[in-house]
Amino acid sequence: MSLENIAPPTAAPAPSDFIRDLVAQHVAAEHYPKIHTRFPPEPNGYLHIGHAKSICLNFGIAHEFGGVCNLRMDDTNPTKEDIEYVESITTDVNWLLAGWADHCLGLTPAQAPFYASNYFDQLYEFAVALIKKGKAFVCDLSAVDMETYRGAPDRPGKDSPFRNRSVEENLDLFTRMKNGEFPDGTRTLRAKIDMASSNVWLRDPILYRIRHTEHHQTGAQWCIYPMYDFAHCLSDYIEGITHSICTLEFEVHRPLYDWILLSLDLPRPLPHQYEFARLSLGYTVMSKRKLMQLVDEKLVTGWDDPRLPTISGLRRRGVTAEALRNFAYHIGITKYNGVTDVAVLEHAIREDLNKRALRRLAVLRPLKIVITNYPEGKTEELDAVNNPEDEVAGKRWIPFSRELYIERDDFQEVPPPKFFRLKPGGEVRLKYAYIIKCDEVVTDAAGNPIELRCTADLDSKSGGTTAGRKVKGTIHWVSAAHAVDAEVRLYDRLFTVAEPDTEGDFKVHLNPHSLEIVTTKCEPSLRDAKLETRYQFERIGYFTMDKDSQLSTNNPQLIFNRTITLKDTWAKALQK
RNA sequence: UGUCCGAUGGUGUAAUGGUAACACAGCGCCCUUUGGAGGCGUUAUUCAUGGUUCGAAUCCAUGUCGGACAGCCA
Numbered sequence: 001m002s003l004e005n006i007a008p009p010t011a012a013p014a015p016s017d018f019i020r021d022l023v024a025q026h027v028a029a030e031h032y033p034k035i036h037t038r039f040p041p042e043p044n045g046y047l048h049i050g051h052a053k054s055i056c057l058n059f060g061i062a063h064e065f066g067g068v069c070n071l072r073m074d075d076t077n078p079t080k081e082d083i084e085y086v087e088s089i090t091t092d093v094n095w096l097l098a099g100w101a102d103h104c105l106g107l108t109p110a111q112a113p114f115y116a117s118n119y120f121d122q123l124y125e126f127a128v129a130l131i132k133k134g135k136a137f138v139c140d141l142s143a144v145d146m147e148t149y150r151g152a153p154d155r156p157g158k159d160s161p162f163r164n165r166s167v168e169e170n171l172d173l174f175t176r177m178k179n180g181e182f183p184d185g186t187r188t189l190r191a192k193i194d195m196a197s198s199n200v201w202l203r204d205p206i207l208y209r210i211r212h213t214e215h216h217q218t219g220a221q222w223c224i225y226p227m228y229d230f231a232h233c234l235s236d237y238i239e240g241i242t243h244s245i246c247t248l249e250f251e252v253h254r255p256l257y258d259w260i261l262l263s264l265d266l267p268r269p270l271p272h273q274y275e276f277a278r279l280s281l282g283y284t285v286m287s288k289r290k291l292m293q294l295v296d297e298k299l300v301t302g303w304d305d306p307r308l309p310t311i312s313g314l315r316r317r318g319v320t321a322e323a324l325r326n327f328a329y330h331i332g333i334t335k336y337n338g339v340t341d342v343a344v345l346e347h348a349i350r351e352d353l354n355k356r357a358l359r360r361l362a363v364l365r366p367l368k369i370v371i372t373n374y375p376e377g378k379t380e381e382l383d384a385v386n387n388p389e390d391e392v393a394g395k396r397w398i399p400f401s402r403e404l405y406i407e408r409d410d411f412q413e414v415p416p417p418k419f420f421r422l423k424p425g426g427e428v429r430l431k432y433a434y435i436i437k438c439d440e441v442v443t444d445a446a447g448n449p450i451e452l453r454c455t456a457d458l459d460s461k462s463g464g465t466t467a468g469r470k471v472k473g474t475i476h477w478v479s480a481a482h483a484v485d486a487e488v489r490l491y492d493r494l495f496t497v498a499e500p501d502t503e504g505d506f507k508v509h510l511n512p513h514s515l516e517i518v519t520t521k522c523e524p525s526l527r528d529a530k531l532e533t534r535y536q537f538e539r540i541g542y543f544t545m546d547k548d549s550q551l552s553t554n555n556p557q558l559i560f561n562r563t564i565t566l567k568d569t570w571a572k573a574l575q576k
Numbered sequence: 577u578g579u580c581c582g583a584u585g586g587u588g589u590a591a592u593g594g595u596a597a598c599a600c601a602g603c604g605c606c607c608u609u610u611g612g613a614g615g616c617g618u619u620a621u622u623c624a625u626g627g628u629u630c631g632a633a634u635c636c637a638u639g640u641c642g643g644a645c646a647g648c649c650a
Contacts (some may be wrong), residue, residue: 153580199577209648252645332589341587539610570611
């Protein structure tokens with residue numbers, strides 16, 4: 001075979017979408033010296049998987065086109081913001097970028113994120129410039145009057161009586177606003193555009209408001225704060241952003257974004273805004289307000305509750321950054337507002353974990369069995385592969401003895417058709433060990449099985465003469481004497497319906513069984529479990545150790561979170 | 577009854593005037609010391625009506641449906 005016929009290694013195809021297509025055109029046309037994007041969260045809550053989509057888009061573009069993406073705190077409203085959030089945002093962004101796009105992360109020379117509040121001085125000067133150009137004025141209308149004057153989408157507004165103040169008076173009033181001479185809500189700085197515009201955002205929008213509130217970054221330095229529309233386009237401009245990418249609801253703001261930059265007569269190139277559809281995911285809620293409500297009302301344990309779609313929650317649950325990035329890649333970028341099936345997320349998580357998780361045996365709901373033909377007091381160490389998907393992961397040994405635990409679900413006294421686990425008189429293979437046969441069922445007073453007495457085919461373990469014997473089922477187990485106990489937190493969907501926030505109170509759809517805690521019997525090697533390591537409890541699901549685990553005490557307590565179950569085609573068959 | 581935006585299998589996306597494709601979900605089979613993973617197969621799609629064109633998911637017109645916008649929030 002000639003060299004040319006050998007297929008090149010298949011690289012993951014570069015994502016393509018309407019925004020990347022545009023960027024590619026701009027690159028080809030040498031429109032900008034360098035592509036510069038930004039991710040600009042307001043530090044008023046924790047980041048969620050919808051932000052992850054945006055992060056992957058903005059940093060992905062920087063990555064693919066040799067550009068930079070700034071992390072910027074859009075902190076123009078001190079009443080809603082907190083330093084706790086800037087810290088969590090920084091952590092989450094770094095976590096999502098690690099090993100992928102760290103080199104694209106734009107930070108200040110001090111290695112800190114950018115802050116819109118860093119630009120308060122410049123922003124103030126821009127406002128003054130706008131006043132001098134006769135394009136902004138100080139308005140004394142109250143909030144209620146302002147609303148009346150604004151009109152409605154299908155009805156024009158009318159000019160403020162303060163619209164035609166002289167430049168000198170506006171300058172004087174704005175300076176005095178800044179100096180703290182007026183109480184909150186008494187005056188605003190407004191752009192002078194068009195009160196009859198069909199776009200409500202062009203009806204003399206407010207640029208600055210008075211707020212005698214301390215800011216988490218600038219302290220008591222300011223008592224006037226810029227509005228989003230004024231601060232955002234100019235922050236983009238100051239940072240040299242080329243592509244300012246945001247979600248669809250800002251589409252109607254774009255004319256204002258452009259108006260401010262154009263009115264200031266700034267040197268080109270100017271940044272441009274592009275919009276894409278935000279993520280909505282089935283069986284969860286995504287708005288910061290609703291997430292905040294769940295946290296505040298203690299319906300979850302905190303922002304990093306593993307049931308939440310927050311980045312910190314997903315991370316604690318055991319989802320890796322790579323899985324999240326793959327998910328973002330698979331859902332694409334469009335302007336269509338759809339609801340993504342959680343199955344897509346779940347698939348991305350399983351696909352990732354299958355490759356990396358160390359296999360372990362653990363029994364969630366134990367049922368004791370005794371191998372009557374196995375000597376009392378004997379212990380064997382059996383060979384078990386750590387990960388059939390990854391030879392490098394190696395092997396470990398697991399102890400086998402006369403008394404074991406198996407999963408309660410793996411035994412049925414009166415089995416349904418096609419049940420090929422353990423049943424009276426039936427045979428099953430114990431994973432990595434022997435084929436056993438159930439001879440006797442010991443029950444309690446109520447008739448529930450409490451112990452199974454079995455015999456093993458002692459030649460059937462790996463390497464034995466009957467090792468190749470086919471039995472239909474293989475089940476997991478742990479040696480009773482060697483098992484270590486662990487608390488296992490089984491998470492399920494937070495809501496019982498696919499779209500909990502379409503109407504009414506979303507909280508009525510909360511799933512009462514979204515968390516179940518069980519004490520499990522684990523194979524002894526799990527005593528050395530690590531926080532960063534992902535595990536698959538064979539035939540059950542993927543698990544990761546929770547930070548609540550107590551490891552340093554002389555009575556260590558292991559806690560595992562179930563990231564996600566394995567696909568269970570048997571459970572599905574049973575439902576039919 | 578304003579302005580802007582959108583509509584492709586069940587779901588999310590691709591096709592940029594030239595064979596409607598991919599992933600997830602579903603279904604079936606094979607394989608399996610995980611009812612996992614994997615392999616193979618399969619079901620199902622261009623909102624409607626007109627127009628332009630040799631040819632339309634793509635361009636045009638009209639309509640329908642859906643979303644966003646009337647915070648001194650972002």
